[in-house]
Amino acid sequence: MSKIAMSELLQDAAKRGYAVPCFNAINLDMIRGIIEAAEQEQSPVILCHAEIHFKYTPLEMIAPIMVDAMHRAKVPVSILLDHGKSFSAVMKAMSLGFNAIMFDGSEYAYEENVRRTSEVVKIAKELDVSVEGELGYVTRPKSGGAEGEDDDSIIDDISLYTDPQQAREFVERTGIHALAAAFGTVHGVYLKKPELDLNRLDQITRTAGVPIVMHGGSGLSDEDFQQTIDRGVAKINYYTGMAHKVVDRTKQRLLQADDNLFYHEHMMQVIGDFREDAARVMRTFRSSNRA
Ligand SMILES: [Zn+2]
Numbered sequence: 001m002s003k004i005a006m007s008e009l010l011q012d013a014a015k016r017g018y019a020v021p022c023f024n025a026i027n028l029d030m031i032r033g034i035i036e037a038a039e040q041e042q043s044p045v046i047l048c049h050a051e052i053h054f055k056y057t058p059l060e061m062i063a064p065i066m067v068d069a070m071h072r073a074k075v076p077v078s079i080l081l082d083h084g085k086s087f088s089a090v091m092k093a094m095s096l097g098f099n100a101i102m103f104d105g106s107e108y109a110y111e112e113n114v115r116r117t118s119e120v121v122k123i124a125k126e127l128d129v130s131v132e133g134e135l136g137y138v139t140r141p142k143s144g145g146a147e148g149e150d151d152d153s154i155i156d157d158i159s160l161y162t163d164p165q166q167a168r169e170f171v172e173r174t175g176i177h178a179l180a181a182a183f184g185t186v187h188g189v190y191l192k193k194p195e196l197d198l199n200r201l202d203q204i205t206r207t208a209g210v211p212i213v214m215h216g217g218s219g220l221s222d223e224d225f226q227q228t229i230d231r232g233v234a235k236i237n238y239y240t241g242m243a244h245k246v247v248d249r250t251k252q253r254l255l256q257a258d259d260n261l262f263y264h265e266h267m268m269q270v271i272g273d274f275r276e277d278a279a280r281v282m283r284t285f286r287s288s289n290r291a
Contacts (some may be wrong), residue, residue: 007178021235031065048081048100211232
């Protein structure tokens with residue numbers, strides 16, 4: 001099966017009522033664990049690398065590994081540049097073989113977001129690359145977020161949520177294949193229980209005309225996930241929860257380990273931890289057995 005257009009993956013998910021999990025995979029252990037989980041669960045999957053993580057893992061270094069993993073996989077896989085903000089990152093990702101781009105123009109004013117997103121779509125379409133745009137703004141609290149740089153004071157600002165009517169116009173004017181919408185989730189670690197605006201999500205799904213993407217899902221309960229999927233979310237980005245869980249497990253294991261532990265043994269255990277959490281997420285998102 002291997003390589004598949006993200007637009008195709010998300011159309012199927014939207015139609016059949018599940019969400020394709022999109023995992024940030026910043027090293028080989030994560031890539032292997034996630035692909036193993038997808039094959040075990042018979043789930044389609046999206047591997048992504050975020051521009052904000054380039055400082056940990058250069059794009060040029062990990063892209064060939066991601067491309068190879070995509071081609072070898074026995075299940076449908078897309079690879080996506082996550083939160084591409086610079087033109088340079090977008091162009092590099094496409095030239096290195098990524099077949100999907102999440103262009104994040106959400107920090108710009110509406111017209112500028114439309115202009116920049118349209119520019120990316122125009123190039124991407126020529127290369128059969130799917131594009132996800134963002135309208136509204138999913139915040140990233142600085143006191144808990146893994147990549148915090150934003151202001152905590154705007155977390156509850158409803159003016160940052162996606163406007164359903166504007167969503168339709170944004171999709172039509174830019175030509176994007178999927179829309180990241182803001183309706184109450186935040187990136188990174190939740191500082192308090194999230195309140196999802198599910199009515200708004202309903203409206204966005206009905207008006208947008210393309211599959212909806214949810215970012216910032218790590219602090220949600222399984223029930224929250226099910227509700228958003230029932231209301232049309234077809235792709236869910238997941239990183240923070242997994243990143244924390246695997247470190248916790250590793251910490252416990254290393255504290256109990258004897259002195260003869262080798263790095264490669266530890267590495268295989270870490271891959272297993274990523275596999276286990278990714279598989280759990282696939283079952284929650286109902287993407288298991290959809291490959
Ligand atoms: Zn995100």
